[in-house]
Every structure is written in C-alpha cells, then in structure tokens.
Amino acid sequence: MTLRKLLLAAASLILAPALVISQDEGVLLNPVDIYKPLVDSWPVYSGDYTGQRFSALKQVNQSTVKNLTLAWTEELTAGAPGGGGFRFGGGAPAQVIVGGEGSGEFTTGNSANIKGSILMIDDVLYVTSPDNVWAMDARDGSLLWRYFWKTRGGTHIGNRGAAMWNNYLFFETPDNYLVSLDARTGEERWHVEIADFEQQYFSTPAPIVIDNHVLVGTGNDLDAPGFLQSYDPETGERQWIFYTVPMKAGDPGLETWPNLDTARHGGGQVWIPGSFDPETRLYIFGTGNPTPGYTGAPRPGDNLFTCTLMAVHVDTGEMVWYFQTSAHDTHDWDSAQTPVLYDAVVDGQPRKLVSTAARNGYFYTVDRVTGEHLLTQKFGTYTNWALETRPTGVVEPNPAKEAIIPGSLVSPVEGGVVNWPPPAYSPATGYFYTHERNGFNMLYLTEPDPRGSMGLGGKDRVQIGSMPSYLVALDPLTGKAAWKHEWPGGGGGGLLATAGNVVFTGDGSDNFAAFDATNGSPLWHTRIGNPSNAPQTYMVDGRQHVLVAVRDRLYAFQLY
Amino acid sequence: MRASLSLAGTCLLVLGFAVAPAAAQGPPRRPATFPAQQRPPGDPALVARGQQLYAVNCQFCHGADLRGGDSGGPNLLRSQLLFNDQEGELIGPLIVGGSQTQGGGMMPAIPLPGSDVQAVAAYLHSVQASMRGQGNPPSETVTELNILVGDEAAGKAYFEATCTSCHQASDMNGIAARFEEPKDLQNCWLRGGEGRGRGAPPAAPSAVTVTTSSGAVVQGELIRYDDFFVSLRDADGKRLSFTRRNGMPKVEVKDPSDAHLQLLPKYADKSIHDVTAYLVTLK
16 A cells, blocks of 8 residues: 555545535535625635625735735646646645546646636645646645546636536536535546537636536537536536527527527536525526638628527526627627626616626626616727617627628727726726727738538737727626726726725736725736736635735735 | 636647647647547548548538538537547447437438448548637638628728828828738738738837926826836837836827728728728729
C-alpha cells in the first residue's frame, strides 16, 4: 500500500461518519444558505442568487479602501501532476487527485487561466481553470488539494467556476463532463457526460445549485442546439433538459425559423450562469447567438429563443416567460450575460424586476414574475445596428448593418459593449454598474453563397477604431447613466459592488481599482495586471478580504 | 458564441498545435479546437476512393463541398450523425436504406457495399477534420469578391467636402499604389492610417500635454496613462512620469487619428464605399 493509499484509507475512516449526517448539520454548505444575501462567504457563482454581486460587507468602504494592502498572492500551477512540481512554499506538496476520460494524450500546459468565480465556503477557496480545481486556505492561499481532469481534448477557453451542495463540489470540463468531488478531500464522487463531445460541444459554465438541482449549461460554435439541464446532486442523474431552440414540430418559437432543420441547427447556447428568483422558483438566464452567426439569410425570422432572456421553472425545466434581447442577431452578440434581479418602485408600485445589459449595446428591464417588458434603452453610445424599437420593446435589427461584401461600419465591435464578465448592482445606490466598451468594426461578407456559412464563418471583421469607453452607473428604471467614468485604457473584467459603497473592477490599463459607488471617483488601485475574472469579497477572522485573479495568479487584499 | 477578442489568438495557437502530426507514443500535445480534428487521419487511398464514390452517388444532393446542394440534401459538415459516426456504422444504414430528412425531403436508398460505405465515411470525416475553428467551413468561396461598389464621382465630392479641411487632394496621390487590396485601403483610410493592417503606415504616437497642479506644463509623446499615472517622452527624448490623483496632473491626449475617429459615427456606408471607389483611382 502506497503512502497515498494509506492516507486515503485513514481519511475515509475519519470521514465515514460525515457521509451519513443529515443535510441540515455539519455540512460545508447547506443549500438553503445560498438563499441568504451575500455577506461573509461566496457560496455560488454570483455570490447569491440575485446576480447583483453585491456584498453586505462594509469594513472596506469609501473611506478605508485606500488602506487596502496585499494579504497574500499565489500562482496556480495547472496540468498533469509531476511536470515541474508546485510553487507553493512550505511543507510537502499538496495532494493532486487525477480523474478524467482522456488517455493523457493531450496537455493544456501548466498555466492556470482563472476566468470564473471562486467559491469561499467555511474559510476555504475553491478555484477553477479548465480541467483543474484547487482548494486553498482563504487565510493565506495555501493549497489544500488539487483535482486534475485528463481531457479528451476540444476547446479549452475557460471555466466559470464550481458549485457546492452539502459537502460536494461540481464543475464542468471542456470535454463535457459534470464532475462531482468531495470538497473535503478532492476525491471524485462521479462524473457524467452532459453534452456530446463529438458534436463539438464544450462546457465552460459554473454549475448552479438550487436545492436538489444542479443546473448546467454548455457551449458550441457549430450550428448545434443550445440547452440547459438539471442534474441530481446526489446521483448525477439528469432531471430535465430544456432546449433553447425548437427541436420538434409544434415547439414554441418554430414560427420564427424557416423550418425545423434550421431551428435545430440554430444555436442559442447557455454558456453563462443565470440568476434565481426563490418566490417564483424561476431560473432566469440569457442565451447565446443564433447560428450560423454572421450569415442570417438562411434563417429569416427572429430565431427564438436565441439571444433571449428566459425564465424556466427550476423544478420542471418548463419555460414560463421570455423576452428576446436581440432578434435575428447577425453579429455574434450573445445575450448570455448574467441577469440581475432586484426590487424597485415603478410608478408608485413595488415591482420585482430583472435587468440585463446586453452585448449588443441595449439595456433591458423586465418584470421577473410575468416577463412583462418595462424598458429598452441603448447604453452603448455608438451602437448603430438597429432600426426603431418595436412596440413590444424588441429592437428591430437593421439589415444594412449585417456583413456585406463592400463592408458595413458597425458598432459595437464583435466582443460587444459588454461580454461575459458580470455586472453588479447595489441596492444601496440603486445603480446597475457595467462597463461600456465602444468601438467600430468593418464587417465584410466573405461567403455570398445563399446557403450562408457555418458557425462564426462567412465574414471578415476588421477593427477600425476604439471610441471612448466607460465605467457606468445606470439607473435601471431609465437605462440612463447616473454617472460615467471614462477609461483611458478601455476598462475590463467583471464588477463587484459592496455595502461600503465601493465598486471594484479592472481599468484595462493593468490596474485593479476601486471606485466610489455614488459618483465613480477612483479611490484605490494596484498595478497587478488586468483582472481575468470578477473581483469578489469575503470575511475571514473578522477581516474583509478582496479577491481577484490575473490569469494564473490570485491576489487577496485586506485592511491592515 | 465567442467570449472575447483574445480568443482569436488562442484559437490560432491551438489550431497550430493541432495540425502538427502527433507521434503515436509522443509527448502530450495540445488538443485541437474540436474533436473531428483529433481523430487519426484516414488511409489516403480509402479517402480518395471515398471521394470518387461521393462524387458519383452523393454530391448531387449534398453539394461538392458537403454543405448541401440545390436538390435539398442537408449540410453534412454540421450533421450530428456524421460527427458521431466512426467508420460508417451510423451513416451506412441511411446510405443503404434511404431516409426521411428533417427538411421534409426523402433520401433515396443507395445500395453501396460495406467497403464503399467505409470509404465514403473516411472521405466525409477527412473533410470534417479540415474544418476551421468556431464552426468555420474548410474554406470560403474562392470567388473574387469586389468591394468596389461605390460611386467614384460621389466619393470625390465627399472627399472634397469632408476631408480637405486636413488633407490636400494631392496628398492622396499614389495612395492606391500602396495597397494591393481595395479592402486594405478602405480599412486604412477609415482608421486614419494607424499602423494596423496590410500596407498601412506605422502608427504615429499620440501627443500629450500634462499640466501639474502648480500649473507647470509638459508636452511630448505619450507613452501611457491611466487614472493613476502618466508617462511621456519630451522633445529631447527624455522619459518623464507622474503619479496621478483625482485627475491631477491633468492629461490631454491628441491622438493623430482623432479626426478620423470622430467621423466614424457620422459615415453612411455608401459614403465609405464611394470614397474608396475614388481613392483607388489615385494610383
């Protein structure tokens, strides 16, 4: 028996009683705790279910943030174990648990690429990068264990984080497995295939745990149908699947496609986690672009439910309402952005609302109970792809701004006014915080064939110029800016808002910076590079920490 | 679906690794962008025979490029059945037995022997493997696409009305000779000659004026600036830098392409095409 096996055997004896305790006591994360507003921990992708990324912590505030100092930093080593060892100082290297269906034929290198949320539960951080999960001490960044997944290959673009249910972690792999680990040891419990690898699906989202559901999305660039699925956190059995495009005769939305075959190749991937409204039990999320992406001629119509804000009942997987944020998109402007749930008074009436700032440069506010449209407002200053807005609030696309052979001058650029990095909302200020990235592309059609192209093909997209870009505080009831802060470097990364009236984000000039949530004044910065994920905050030993990743390195700040 | 601009580089990188042949027991390699590229290449003789069989039996409906034909055959390059097929075991029954298609048509039965089905499958998989990332087909149409649809006279008039406040018409003489492709010329003049794109002159640095709280003014070429810092090179080539707080020192940047950037929200696409049609005549 090797030392590792011996240790595992000993661990399993110690841990055995923990496996039989009830859900209600002694577990790392009782799922009902995710219902609580975000304070000390960070138990789910957006911190809580609202998508607000608003923390009630206020030790770090407008006055004290200038005293933030580095608590610790760690560089994360990814990849197959044994290739160069670990750079974590002090003591023996932590255990690496290896799983996966791959043969070891592929490597994705030893550099972590942290582009997702980091869970903070019971003073432990759970960090992900494609094929890798790390457990780290939230106090000093020490590595507790690492799990490495041997991949079957495919697109390794990013991973948006893990989810937890009781003592169990869940994460998705680029080759489309949902993997469950015991969070205490990193040992694998099971893995299940959630999408067909051969059909070019690749999975990046953070799963979302809601009671006894694990919601998983996945991605695909090649004319394949998008879907959201729910799995049993105990057994890994699928509970339901919801397709975002019509899959059979009679399905809703089919009238917005020329025929079923086109709809079934129509895209609408679910590649960013959504938000959850406990009262209605609606999981509210955005869908990706239609395919083929840039050649819309073979798919005339609005192409439901691509680029759509959707509400699906979490227990049944049935759609309850939808609002399309980009009808018949022809620019690869996904509407997958995490929606923000909040309450506000509209015309004297308290309303339960959801808002989303879409990649296409438009901001929308919708009643999250009924799906009733309340607001459509352009927030990308130079956004120029649209005609008038329909009475329904859906924006009419201008066919002249599609890819054409002699070129059309289009704003925003392909990456959009915003992209996957999440926005934030502060109930204290009532503002919706987002980046506003402006620029122009020339968009040339290179595939005039009436059959169109495939995937994201058929176009040549050329960057022409960057226009002024901003950090913006939007009033979500009007879509107008309460304040704007112009970025010298374009800004970038996700956002965090706190009860200390501070907004954290990257400035696009290699600074991680803090801004006054009430007026956008810069309050603090540190030149650590452009953040690759959204900043987060947590409390440990009475000290508020601010956590952010720059590619393969984590930085934790605190007041001294 | 595409997450960010930086993805383009990543994909090219990954693709670059993918096309390198892997030794059977070689060191670990980068995964390809999609699974069809990771499969071992088929036997060339089998693929060649499959291509001939395809041309005779399948091309009429599915097109020479496999992306569907006039007779209604579906696009095979995005066929889920074909992606899951290994060596004809899934597509064989359809070929031999015929099938009702999703588009509502009927695929006739084509009684090929099993060895021929394997050859056709090998050929189809070889084409799938040659697709590019993000769902791009193997290659675009080779037809020359003419972007010169504008009206030369209207372009000249637009130029004289809009551009001559900065440019003399004679400045433009010879501009067309610098660009092999009209598209590159168009992109370059839209940008204002920034150093991006084929044939474009190098980007000129931005001019910056830095005014300190005491009123001192420093001018030079901008190196970089943000809310917290500014650096520049002055006329003597000396590098200077300043910490910034609360907007001070004040920084005013003059990007040499500013005039062009300011025009971007104002153009109609037709004017762009007209101006390009005019500029290509200035050889």
